[in-house]
Amino acid sequence: AQSVSQHNHHVILSEAASLELGCNYSYGGTVNLFWYVQYPGQHLQLLLKYFSGDPLVKGIKGFEAEFIKSKFSFNLRKPSVQWSDTAEYFCAVNRANAGKSTFGDGTTLTVKP
Amino acid sequence: EPEVTQTPSHQVTQMGQEVILRCVPISNHLYFYWYRQILGQKVEFLVSFYNNEISEKSEIFDDQFSVERPDGSNFTLKIRSTKLEDSAMYFCASSLRQTRGPSGANVLTFGAGSRLTVL
Numbered sequence: 001a002q003s004v005s006q007h008n009h010h011v012i013l014s015e016a017a018s019l020e021l022g023c024n025y026s027y028g029g030t031v032n033l034f035w036y037v038q039y040p041g042q043h044l045q046l047l048l049k050y051f052s053g054d055p056l057v058k059g060i061k062g063f064e065a066e067f068i069k070s071k072f073s074f075n076l077r078k079p080s081v082q083w084s085d086t087a088e089y090f091c092a093v094n095r096a097n098a099g100k101s102t103f104g105d106g107t108t109l110t111v112k113p
Numbered sequence: 114e115p116e117v118t119q120t121p122s123h124q125v126t127q128m129g130q131e132v133i134l135r136c137v138p139i140s141n142h143l144y145f146y147w148y149r150q151i152l153g154q155k156v157e158f159l160v161s162f163y164n165n166e167i168s169e170k171s172e173i174f175d176d177q178f179s180v181e182r183p184d185g186s187n188f189t190l191k192i193r194s195t196k197l198e199d200s201a202m203y204f205c206a207s208s209l210r211q212t213r214g215p216s217g218a219n220v221l222t223f224g225a226g227s228r229l230t231v232l
Contacts, residue, residue: 034220034221036223042225043204043223043224043225043226044156044204044223045223046220046221046222049220090155090156092156100146100158100161100169101158101221102158103148103155103156103157103158104155105154105155106155106156
């Protein structure tokens with residue numbers, strides 16, 4: 001069965017700091033990879049996705065993620081965070097052409113103004 | 114932008130009562146899902162539904178749970194006899210699945226969630 005690990009449970013940063021959130025998955029076959037964000041009191045929203053092609057994926061709000069197949073990783077990055085980035089971030093994976101997604105435990109990001 | 118809508122946004126119920134959570138997926142989507150998130154925990158897959166039948170379900174989705182697509186637009190989750198541990202945020206999601214190619218496949222669009230509190 002596939003599993004997703006997010007290494008950081010809670011990250012606290014000051015505004016303008018750089019962000020990197022780790023995500024590793026366990027499935028050895030072809031996967032689709034996603035980062036979702038959940039702002040306080042809101043629903044899950046897609047930040048970015050990777051299916052194939054360029055392993056560096058750019059998403060909304062200045063986020064990007066890099067797929068490193070050899071490391072089974074899909075880390076999320078942002079060069080300069082803002083207070084409004086305070087949210088919970090979930091990495092998710094599903095097998096190519098399969099339905100359900102498996103989510104990581106989530107990382108709570110708190111950005112101090 | 115198309116949305117997945119869920120009702121109610123919050124429901125409080127007594128243990129043992131039946132609850133129905135409703136979802137209206139995006140109109141051209143073919144796959145429908147229910148996930149739940151217990152407060153402070155991860156998002157957990159419950160069930161996926163395609164072509165009017167369950168395509169996959171998790172261990173959480175026991176006989177107390179059922180799903181239905183009663184008409185062309187609604188997708189419901191029923192909990193027959195709620196337990197305290199069913200208290201959670203329940204998310205409906207839908208996706209446009211293609212059998213080949215990555216474009217759009219398996220990108221889940223989530224609803225805002227229905228918060229269920231069982232007393």
